[in-house]
Amino acid sequence: MSSASSSSSAPGSSAASTGKTSMLSKAFSKVDLDGHDLPPSPAPSSPHNGRKYALATELVYTESNDQYNASSVPIYQTATFKQTSGGGGGEYDYTRSGNPTRSHLERHLAKIMSANRALAVSSGMGALDVITRLLRPGDEVVTGDDLYGGTNRLLKYLATNGDITVHHVDTTNPDKVQEVLGPKTAMVLLETPTNPLIKIVDISTIASLAHAANPKALVAVDNTMLSPMLLNPLDIGADIVYESGTKYLSGHHDLMAGVIAVQDPAIGDKLFFTINASGCGLSPFDSWLLLRGIKTLGVRMEKQQSNAQRIAEFLESHGFKVRYPGLRSHPQYDLHWSMARGAGAVLSFETGDVQVSERIVESARLWGISVSFGCVNSLISMPCRMSHASIDAKTRAERQMPEDIIRLCVGIEDVDDLIDDLSRALVQAGAVNVTLNGFHALNAPGQTVGSS
Numbered sequence: 001m002s003s004a005s006s007s008s009s010a011p012g013s014s015a016a017s018t019g020k021t022s023m024l025s026k027a028f029s030k031v032d033l034d035g036h037d038l039p040p041s042p043a044p045s046s047p048h049n050g051r052k053y054a055l056a057t058e059l060v061y062t063e064s065n066d067q068y069n070a071s072s073v074p075i076y077q078t079a080t081f082k083q084t085s086g087g088g089g090g091e092y093d094y095t096r097s098g099n100p101t102r103s104h105l106e107r108h109l110a111k112i113m114s115a116n117r118a119l120a121v122s123s124g125m126g127a128l129d130v131i132t133r134l135l136r137p138g139d140e141v142v143t144g145d146d147l148y149g150g151t152n153r154l155l156k157y158l159a160t161n162g163d164i165t166v167h168h169v170d171t172t173n174p175d176k177v178q179e180v181l182g183p184k185t186a187m188v189l190l191e192t193p194t195n196p197l198i199k200i201v202d203i204s205t206i207a208s209l210a211h212a213a214n215p216k217a218l219v220a221v222d223n224t225m226l227s228p229m230l231l232n233p234l235d236i237g238a239d240i241v242y243e244s245g246t247k248y249l250s251g252h253h254d255l256m257a258g259v260i261a262v263q264d265p266a267i268g269d270k271l272f273f274t275i276n277a278s279g280c281g282l283s284p285f286d287s288w289l290l291l292r293g294i295k296t297l298g299v300r301m302e303k304q305q306s307n308a309q310r311i312a313e314f315l316e317s318h319g320f321k322v323r324y325p326g327l328r329s330h331p332q333y334d335l336h337w338s339m340a341r342g343a344g345a346v347l348s349f350e351t352g353d354v355q356v357s358e359r360i361v362e363s364a365r366l367w368g369i370s371v372s373f374g375c376v377n378s379l380i381s382m383p384c385r386m387s388h389a390s391i392d393a394k395t396r397a398e399r400q401m402p403e404d405i406i407r408l409c410v411g412i413e414d415v416d417d418l419i420d421d422l423s424r425a426l427v428q429a430g431a432v433n434v435t436l437n438g439f440h441a442l443n444a445p446g447q448t449v450g451s452s
């Protein structure tokens with residue numbers, strides 16, 4: 001797949017602008033997949049504005065050519081745009097096809113996701129739906145055996161109704177992936193860390209294997225767990241990256257959004273065609289909210305992951321089996337840190353007893369019992385009962401998902417308050433042996449699992 005086309009010419013030089021013009025006209029040809037003229041919008045999402053700053057700066061820094069120099073990009077809350085002639089031809093004609101607030105967001109996303117083009121849609125699942133419409137009957141998809149429940153559900157739907165073969169394998173082992181790759185592999189769909197078992201997947205090795213098996217195979221990575229703050233999968237072999245913008249990108253659980261980013265303009269055109277044709281582009285107001293959220297991604301993620309690290313260490317030191325790539329005990333610690341710039345803020349742990357886990361979740365006060373993650377508030381949940389309940393119990397057992405697993409999605413609160421609340425919940429739930437020396441997990445790994 002093509003690589004990022006950052007120009008080495010000085011910004012504003014004629015070489016740079018000629019290169020840019022030809023790249024853009026090639027990238028955003030006027031004719032769509034049916035041979036019709038593309039609608040005039042959205043404007044190309046160019047991440048290349050000359051100088052590249054550190055990510056923390058780029059998250060905050062946006063350029064706009066607003067007529068009043070508004071600091072905050074205006075919300076163009078309109079469905080349609082007046083044209084100056086009967087032949088149309090304005091930059092925007094209809095918000096389903098393009099809207100200035102969404103275009104601004106998409107350009108900003110392309111920049112921070114290391115992409116040539118980014119697209120914003122109405123949810124993370126909407127993003128995956130748009131991506132999987134690149135598939136054709138008879139195609140094969142290779143994906144993990146620990147996946148977000150909604151992703152599993154959509155793939156199952158395609159396997160049942162769309163004549164798509166879906167191979168679920170242990171993507172932490174590239175040999176297992178290799179076994180099912182072949183010329184019919186049209187897409188490899190990866191999550192890392194996986195949700196909720198926090199398994200790490202070697203994106204570049206699997207991308208190389210997939211492209212060797214079929215040079216046209218597309219490697220799509222769900223980067224929701226890390227966000228562009230911690231990983232840019234396009235830089236390490238992925239062809240498509242998508243994220244639930246509902247999570248870290250927005251950070252406040254006040255909107256639903258999905259984002260997609262690609263390097264290859266031809267793939268970008270196909271994705272845009274589906275978005276315009278099916279009408280799932282992100283609304284102007286949600287585009288504005290998401291753009292606002294992205295500006296604080298850096299500080300939120302920094303605080304969330306330092307809190308998560310403390311909490312993971314706290315649980316591990318009290319004898320719980322904790323899954324978090326910030327812990328040295330994570331079996332793929334080195335692999336994770338060879339790809340990512342941080343461990344993220346989602347961790348899971350086991351108690352050895354479903355009822356004990358339930359009592360912990362229900363005893364917590366500061367931790368909200370909610371699905372989702374990436375928000376400034378800390379959340380606690382039981383994935384098998386909640387976010388992953390759409391995966392049937394038999395499949396969960398085959399995939400070795402512990403029914404007692406508790407997922408913690410750490411927010412920005414004071415970490416000592418979070419630990420106090422969790423300690424109280426552990427004691428109240430009877431998950432720990434309390435002695436004069438402190439407390440220790442009742443069913444610590446290696447001990448006999450009892451029932452309460």
Ligand SMILES: Cc1ncc(COP(=O)(O)O)c(C=O)c1O
Pocket residue numbers: 123124125126148150151191195222224225243244245246256257258
């Ligand atoms: C890893 C992951 N990918 C995708 C999604 C889908 O995102 P959304 O809820 O925005 O549709 C979710 C959660 O919903 C998720 O956890």
Ligand SMILES: N[C@@H](CCSC[C@H](N)C(=O)O)C(=O)O
Pocket residue numbers: 148150195370371372373386387388390
């Ligand atoms: N009822 C929803 C569950 C959404 S789970 C949200 C998020 N991805 C998480 O992992 O918590 C559904 O059926 O999709």
